[in-house]
Amino acid sequence: MCYHAPLMSDTKKSAFAAIVGRPSVGKSSLLNCFCGGKAAIVSPVPQTTRNSIRGIVNREQGQIVFVDTPGIHISEKKLNLRLKAVSERSLTESDLIVYVLDATRPPLDEENAIAARLAALPQEIIREQTIALINKIDLPQAHCPSIEIFLEDTLPSLPRTRIFPVSALMRTGLDCALDCLYDMAPQGHPYYDDEVYTDQDVQFRITEIIREKCMLFLQNELPHCIYVDIENAALKTNEHGGILQVMAVIRTERDSQKGIVIGKGGAMIKKIRLAALADLAEIFDWKITLDLRVKKDKDWRHNDTILKKLV
Ligand SMILES: Nc1nc2c(ncn2[C@@H]2O[C@H](COP(=O)(O)OP(=O)(O)OP(=O)(O)O)[C@@H](O)[C@H]2O)c(=O)[nH]1
Numbered sequence: 001m002c003y004h005a006p007l008m009s010d011t012k013k014s015a016f017a018a019i020v021g022r023p024s025v026g027k028s029s030l031l032n033c034f035c036g037g038k039a040a041i042v043s044p045v046p047q048t049t050r051n052s053i054r055g056i057v058n059r060e061q062g063q064i065v066f067v068d069t070p071g072i073h074i075s076e077k078k079l080n081l082r083l084k085a086v087s088e089r090s091l092t093e094s095d096l097i098v099y100v101l102d103a104t105r106p107p108l109d110e111e112n113a114i115a116a117r118l119a120a121l122p123q124e125i126i127r128e129q130t131i132a133l134i135n136k137i138d139l140p141q142a143h144c145p146s147i148e149i150f151l152e153d154t155l156p157s158l159p160r161t162r163i164f165p166v167s168a169l170m171r172t173g174l175d176c177a178l179d180c181l182y183d184m185a186p187q188g189h190p191y192y193d194d195e196v197y198t199d200q201d202v203q204f205r206i207t208e209i210i211r212e213k214c215m216l217f218l219q220n221e222l223p224h225c226i227y228v229d230i231e232n233a234a235l236k237t238n239e240h241g242g243i244l245q246v247m248a249v250i251r252t253e254r255d256s257q258k259g260i261v262i263g264k265g266g267a268m269i270k271k272i273r274l275a276a277l278a279d280l281a282e283i284f285d286w287k288i289t290l291d292l293r294v295k296k297d298k299d300w301r302h303n304d305t306i307l308k309k310l311v
């Protein structure tokens with residue numbers, strides 16, 4: 001695997017840990033729990049995450065950089081193939097693998113495909129560098145034993161002691177999982193300064209927060225038909241601090257979708273804008289002004305140049 005940190009004379013650890021699994025199992029929620037900040041956006045809509053998002057954990061023992069990935073979804077659509085490639089890359093480039101399953105969903109075709117992909121890795125990776133998190137155990141319909149049996153059948157090399165029932169929502173079971181990852185991590189230098197919990201640039205984070213609000217408020221397929229662009233962002237500072245003035249655009253594939261995003265009398269775009277501003281105020285120290293518009297970018301999901309820029 002890549003990202004090999006050089007060995008050190010002291011015993012500090014450092015590792016990249018890829019978080020992989022089906023869409024909506026809670027990968028991004030878990031990443032945020034581990035790194036203690038909102039590094040990745042979260043929504044009930046499957047396929048929210050479109051990039052590999054890094055969340056950094058620092059402890060006395062060293063640093064683990066979690067890499068959130070798009071949910072692995074079986075589909076031949078261009079965007080899905082690119083998302084799958086992102087997950088695949090993280091899988092092969094990381095030191096550790098965190099396989100996330102949903103305690104409330106029976107493991108069917110998609111889960112089988114992911115487990116088979118993991119099973120195709122060299123066995124020592126499953127034996128020594130992988131853990132499984134069975135997430136959402138807070139829900140009444142959670143049924144861990146059936147997921148454990150599935151893991152025993154599909155990934156027999158995965159030690160049972162590396163299977164952790166957890167809840168990102170209630171933050172339960174996560175400390176044991178993190179301790180285990182630190183035990184498994186190789187020795188090495190930290191990759192990032194210890195005061196940061198993510199390495200994303202400001203503009204990307206703003207587009208993601210706006211996209212999260214679109215995922216939360218827009219219905220059906222619409223969230224998948226949009227992307228967000230920053231047209232301009234300027235930081236003005238004075239003796240009272242800084243103001244970040246942002247002009248952002250929500251791009252839709254068709255005119256009809258534009259109308260839905262704007263909403264009656266502009267109600268929807270206002271709702272998205274205000275919710276995004278509330279989150280941005282939590283994340284950044286500056287005051288932020290947000291000029292948010294909607295424009296059409298016809299059939300962008302078939303445009304390789306745009307896809308390359310986004311994913
Ligand atoms: N009840 C419960 N809900 C959870 C838990 N973890 C995540 N969720 C919810 O599950 C939904 C999906 O969570 P995400 O973290 O976005 O899932 P993901 O695996 O990153 O999804 P994709 O990016 O689409 O692949 C959201 O509505 C979360 O609030 C949990 O432990 N318990």
Ligand SMILES: [Mg+2]
Nearest residue numbers: 027028048049
């Ligand atoms: Mg996600």
